[in-house]
Amino acid sequence: FASTASEFGVVAERVSRAKPAMIEVNISCPNVASEFGRPFALEATSAARAVEAVQANTRLPIVAKLSPNANNICDIARAVEEAGADAVSAVNTLGPGMIIDIHSAKPILCNKTGGISGPALRPIALRCVYDIYKAVDLPIIGIGGIDSGEAAIAMIMAGARAVGIGSGIYYRGIDVFSSVCKEIQEFMDHGGYSRIDEMIGIAHEKEARNQK
Incomplete structure (x- = not known):
């Protein structure tokens, strides 16, 4: 992830040197203290700019990782498709959420909050994949x-x-x-x-x- 579209491009260029099979653009990471990633995942224009920045700095296939927190995930999927993404992965974690350790009386995560994953996320992820499939022609990697x-x-x-x-x-x-x-x-x-x-x-x- 990155904090600006241009940073996504810089990271993509550097990662490409390692010659991976593809690059997943995490525009939706909820597990950091700042707002890194979140604006890109929730707004179509910003999501497209992040993908465009990556595309300008690599010839590798690009997978855009989408967020279930978006008001309309299909709009985001269409935006990254038009921006040149080769596939989407759906979905990232939901939230953020919190768990408190009642013995220490404090959140168990050092960042206090984090994304909700695992079985609790599955029905939401499934619905997102179902909707995205109807909205775009991109291959979908289903996660959650x-x-x-x-x-x-x-x-x-x-x-x-x-x-x-x-x-x-x-x-x-x-x-x-x-x-x-x-x-x-x-x-x-x-x-x-x-x-x-x-x-x-x-x-x-x-x-x-x-x-x-």
Whole structure:
């Protein structure tokens, strides 16, 4: 993340030297003491400027990380698409929230507040991915509370082409990655799916059929 659009460009240029596969532009980080990231994630013009600054300083694919705190996340998705993003990741943490240690009588985080992740975020993340899928043509990386094959499949059916796992490591350990892959494969075998592509966005097709 960065505090200005130009800083996003500087960071992108320096990161590009390491030759990563892509750059994720975190325009929505809620876990710092200042307002870094937040203005970019919540306003379409600022989000677009951040992506444009990164695009001007790298030839690598750009993924814009969106915030569930936006009033209309689809507007932000459209803005970063028009600005040149190659994909979006949805969503970052919600909040900020707080947890207090009742034994010490103070917040457990040194910054007092932080983003809400894990299973509590999953239904919100799923709805965001579902809405974004209808709004833009960009590939979506679905993130937010994915800790099982079932959770990953739901995200894919909502429209995600890939999923990310973070807090799932806390709940199931480092083997969560292989476990989720195995659970997805088992579901596909029983459901008659031969490829992941067959499940991407299928929830929209089911909805359309029900409305006829």
